[in-house]
Amino acid sequence: MSEPKTSKQAYNSPDSHGHFGPYGGIFVGETLMPALEELTRQYEKLKHDPDFWAEFDYDLAHYVGRPSPLYFAERMTRKLGGARIFLKREDLNHTGAHKVNNTIGQALLARAMGKTRIIAETGAGQHGVATATVAARLGLECHVFMGTEDIKRQSANVFRMKMLGANVVGVDSGSCTLKDAMNEALRDWATNVDNTYYIIGTVAGPHPYPMLVRDFQSIIGREVKEQCMAQHGRLPDSLVACVGGGSNAIGLFHPFIDDTQVRMIGVEAGGLGIATGKHAAPLSAGKPGVLHGNRTYLMNDEDGQIIETHSVSAGLDYPGVGPEHSWLKDLHRAEYTAVTDDEALDAFRYLTRTEGIIPALESSHAVAHAMKIAPGLDKDHLMVINLSGRGDKDLHTVAEIDNIRI
Amino acid sequence: MNRIEACFARLKEEDKKALIPYITAGDPSLETTLGLMHALVKNGADIIELGYPFSDPSSDGPVIQRAVERSLSHKTRLRDVLEVVRRFREQNDTTPVVLMGYLNPVEYMGYSTFAETAVKVGVDGILVVDMPPEESSDLHQVMRNAGIDTIYLVAPTTTPERAESICKLSSGYVYYVSLKGVTGAANLNVESVISRLKELRSHTNLPIGVGFGIRDGESAAKIAAGADAVVVGSALVSKVAELEHEQHYSAEFLQQKTALIAEMRTAMNQAKNAA
Numbered sequence: 271m272s273e274p275k276t277s278k279q280a281y282n283s284p285d286s287h288g289h290f291g292p293y294g295g296i297f298v299g300e301t302l303m304p305a306l307e308e309l310t311r312q313y314e315k316l317k318h319d320p321d322f323w324a325e326f327d328y329d330l331a332h333y334v335g336r337p338s339p340l341y342f343a344e345r346m347t348r349k350l351g352g353a354r355i356f357l358k359r360e361d362l363n364h365t366g367a368h369k370v371n372n373t374i375g376q377a378l379l380a381r382a383m384g385k386t387r388i389i390a391e392t393g394a395g396q397h398g399v400a401t402a403t404v405a406a407r408l409g410l411e412c413h414v415f416m417g418t419e420d421i422k423r424q425s426a427n428v429f430r431m432k433m434l435g436a437n438v439v440g441v442d443s444g445s446c447t448l449k450d451a452m453n454e455a456l457r458d459w460a461t462n463v464d465n466t467y468y469i470i471g472t473v474a475g476p477h478p479y480p481m482l483v484r485d486f487q488s489i490i491g492r493e494v495k496e497q498c499m500a501q502h503g504r505l506p507d508s509l510v511a512c513v514g515g516g517s518n519a520i521g522l523f524h525p526f527i528d529d530t531q532v533r534m535i536g537v538e539a540g541g542l543g544i545a546t547g548k549h550a551a552p553l554s555a556g557k558p559g560v561l562h563g564n565r566t567y568l569m570n571d572e573d574g575q576i577i578e579t580h581s582v583s584a585g586l587d588y589p590g591v592g593p594e595h596s597w598l599k600d601l602h603r604a605e606y607t608a609v610t611d612d613e614a615l616d617a618f619r620y621l622t623r624t625e626g627i628i629p630a631l632e633s634s635h636a637v638a639h640a641m642k643i644a645p646g647l648d649k650d651h652l653m654v655i656n657l658s659g660r661g662d663k664d665l666h667t668v669a670e671i672d673n674i675r676i
Numbered sequence: 677m678n679r680i681e682a683c684f685a686r687l688k689e690e691d692k693k694a695l696i697p698y699i700t701a702g703d704p705s706l707e708t709t710l711g712l713m714h715a716l717v718k719n720g721a722d723i724i725e726l727g728y729p730f731s732d733p734s735s736d737g738p739v740i741q742r743a744v745e746r747s748l749s750h751k752t753r754l755r756d757v758l759e760v761v762r763r764f765r766e767q768n769d770t771t772p773v774v775l776m777g778y779l780n781p782v783e784y785m786g787y788s789t790f791a792e793t794a795v796k797v798g799v800d801g802i803l804v805v806d807m808p809p810e811e812s813s814d815l816h817q818v819m820r821n822a823g824i825d826t827i828y829l830v831a832p833t834t835t836p837e838r839a840e841s842i843c844k845l846s847s848g849y850v851y852y853v854s855l856k857g858v859t860g861a862a863n864l865n866v867e868s869v870i871s872r873l874k875e876l877r878s879h880t881n882l883p884i885g886v887g888f889g890i891r892d893g894e895s896a897a898k899i900a901a902g903a904d905a906v907v908v909g910s911a912l913v914s915k916v917a918e919l920e921h922e923q924h925y926s927a928e929f930l931q932q933k934t935a936l937i938a939e940m941r942t943a944m945n946q947a948k949n950a951a
Contacts, residue, residue: 287810295810295811296808296810296811297779297806297807297808297811298734298735298806298808299734299735299805299806299808299829299831299853300808300828300829300830300831300833300834300842300853301735301829301831301832301833301853301856301857302833303808303810303831303833303834303838304831304833304834304835304838305833443738443741443745444731444732444745449732450732452734453732453733453734456734456735457734457735457736457737457857457858460735460856460857460858461856461857461858461861462856463833463856464856558783559780559783559784560778560779560780560783560806561732561780562732562734563806568780570780570784572784573751573753573754573755573781573784573785574730574754574780574781574782574783574784574785575729575730575731575748575780575781576731576732576780577731
């Protein structure tokens with residue numbers, strides 16, 4: 271007989287070396303180690319500085335427009351006939367996604383560290399835009415690395431970045447997508463480490479990035495907690511978020527980790543279907559390994575080579591995932607599943623027509639899974655979907671799939 | 677005495693510095709890699725750093741990235757690279773071979789399987805680019821038990837305290853990364869390298885090799901004035917890049933193709949004699 275847990279220990283990851291259980295850590299060339307140590311030191315200092323957080327909160331309120339609403343999707347709830355569905359409206363943030371929460375925080379860090387040059391990697395372009403935005407605002411030089419494949423499918427965001435004064439650097443090595451952009455950003459950082467701050471866009475990469483990006487994104491979950499308590503006098507029953515690198519999901523989940531009655535569901539990109547191998551779902555179908563500075567679940571072949579991923583959504587098209595998600599999976603604290611491109615596209619259209627909200631294709635993955643499970647849940651079940659970004663950037667992709675020329 | 681120690685002992689006796697070329701295994705084919713290894717020795721290489729490919733070489737510049745892509749285009753596996761070393765040892769039992777690459781392929785093979793196979797085929801050292809001392813304890817232990825040296829990098833950015841602990845941890849030799857950047861970069865500053873080497877020598881009696889950005893006889897000779905070993909990668913790999921996957925090459929042809937190594941060897945020897 272297994273005994274019930276008697277001592278409930280509060281969740282406290284990562285450890286001082288950035289480990290979430292066996293995941294995370296620091297796996298980079300020696301050139302970058304001192305820069306990461308310095309970043310950790312600076313962040314630990316600022317973390318306890320009320321002025322730093324006051325400035326962060328001020329920017330989030332007056333520049334980003336937070337708190338973002340927790341919106342009751344009444345018509346969707348009625349049509350699905352089960353759980354009560356709420357949308358956390360990160361799509362209403364300045365620049366149109368949750369990404370800006372993190373870039374605001376990291377830009378303040380960069381400024382505190384006296385760095386004058388900002389670099390970033392981007393997939394869908396949302397993080398690149400959010401980085402170019404804060405760089406413009408602080409008057410910092412900005413270079414964004416982007417795979418040439420992604421440049422093709424996200425031309426609107428490329429133009430936005432350029433308008434904001436960023437230099438968009440096309441990366442044509444490997445699969446020419448997000449992972450290659452990240453390799454190139456790491457190379458640039460090693461070369462220009464003295465004056466350069468690397469703003470990583472997700473909860474992956476070497477320590478302290480998974481921790482600090484999580485801390486900046488946790489504003490999402492903290493707001494949901496407050497909003498839910500204010501609206502319903504209790505916590506939600508389930509949280510649903512899409513997972514590529516996993517920053518919007520960890521931002522929503524993290525404040526609820528110790529509230530074990532709250533179910534947390536991460537939805538990966540199932541692409542053409544897990545069975546086809548053409549997907550981007552390392553937690554659903556991958557194995558642990560080491561990439562981009564951390565140990566985590568990855569999409570590899572049997573020889574440890576990273577394999578090409580597929581997703582209709584550029585923002586989820588990544589072979590790894592934040593190490594904290596790997597740990598939450600192994601702890602069985604969060605569940606991870608996947609939906610296909612087609613299911614995500616259906617959800618994209620459904621939410622648009624049902625609630626008048628055009629979601630990002632990334633966020634549409636979370637909506638798609640919610641649509642599957644909501645009908646089977648009680649009518650008093652409170653479900654929160656993280657609507658991590660708006661879909662304007664994806665109109666071109668969806669029109670092309672529908673054979674429409676715009 | 678293992679092969680790496682023996683190699684540096686011999687060089688010390690001959691009052692020479694080690695020349696360490698790097699090539700990527702499987703570029704353009706495993707067969708040619710074997711031929712190149714012998715050619716490099718004939719041209720005066722003392723130790724061979726043999727790269728095993730990884731799909732995401734985030735510490736490497738474009739030349740080695742492309743070499744890795746060529747190698748992976750016909751699915752070179754870590755076990756194939758080990759097999760090349762076994763075949764190299766059929767004819768050469770003295771030249772040390774150091775495997776160089778990234779951690780993930782070794783993780784996938786499993787540390788113990790990797791170590792057992794590596795020692796059996798005659799690998800002498802391993803340098804895992806994305807494995808700093810903080811994360812190396814498990815693999816390092818397994819390698820030590822197998823009698824294989826673990827070589828660590830020290831960079832220009834490394835603080836004196838870190839440098840000291842890295843030097844203490846290293847075995848075989850210490851690899852000093854001569855510049856801030858990736859392999860094959862063009863911003864080599866010889867003076868700053870030489871002055872940093874003096875500091876490292878206060879921490880260790882191990883030989884110190886210097887790599888990144890050394891591209892010809894002249895730069896090799898200058899670095900050799902302060903280092904125990906000179907590592908050359910991208911400049912050599914860009915020559916190898918001209919070879920074809922399907923082609924069979926004679927020993928003479930490959931020796932000629934890697935004449936850069938002979939040029940560096942001569943320049944290093946002459947500088948020594950002139951000094």
